[in-house]
Amino acid sequence: DVKVTQSSRYLVKRTGEKVFLECVQDMDHENMFWYRQDPGLGLRLIYFSYDVKMKEKGDIPEGYSVSREKKERFSLILESASTNQTSMYLCASSRGGSNQPQHFGDGTRLSIL
Amino acid sequence: RKEVEQDPGPFNVPEGATVAFNCTYSNSASQSFFWYRQDCRKEPKLLMSVYSSGNEDGRFTAQLNRASQYISLLIRDSKLSDSATYLCVVNSAAGTASKLTFGTGTRLQVTL
DSSP states (O other): OOOEEESOSEEEEOTTOOEEEOEEESSOOSEEEEEEEETTTEEEEEEEESSTTOOEEOSOOTTEEEEEEETTEEEEEESSOOGGGOEEEEEEEEOSSSSOOOEEOOOEEEEEO | OOSEEEOOOOEEEETTOOEEEEEEESOTTOOOEEEEEEOTTSOEEEEEEEOTTOEEETTEEEEEETTTTEEEEEEOSOOGGGOEEEEEEEEOOBTTBOOEEEOOOEEEEEEO
């Protein structure tokens, strides 16, 4: 079974703070993804990575950055948190190739005050 | 036009009923299609892939119509435990990564 683990289920931070969300997968997957999910908007892709040290912008990268120093770990960074970044953040991973399903972590519910 | 469109529902059906969801997608070059299930305040979980010839997994049947660019999910003999949001998901390949586009989901509520 694929296991994708996100470091926190719930997180509360203040405006302007630098926030790190961590994600680890144990299936040696090449691809990793960060999404946010908001009511009525569905899942929106922030960034993804198809290899160590490689990253690609998704649909809504503004205000975020990512880091992939090791194959199993993909970090999402909010450089200076703002209230409109309050959301559910979901990490996913998949095998290499273009037709693979993604497997999700439990999600982190982040509140920015 | 959204890349993937679904009726948000909710679909309220009694136990034992058959229910069908449709989904349309805009990118004719899409290659892979999936249905995911998401329970309230939980992560999406893969329900089934959708193959060109159609496929079945127990009470669930998925169909793909490439000409009309729509995908369907049929649930037979609905159970209370089927209550969830069903996400239609379409591949839009970006380089070597499998980049998926998610619909906003169709909510199903199965009642006694």
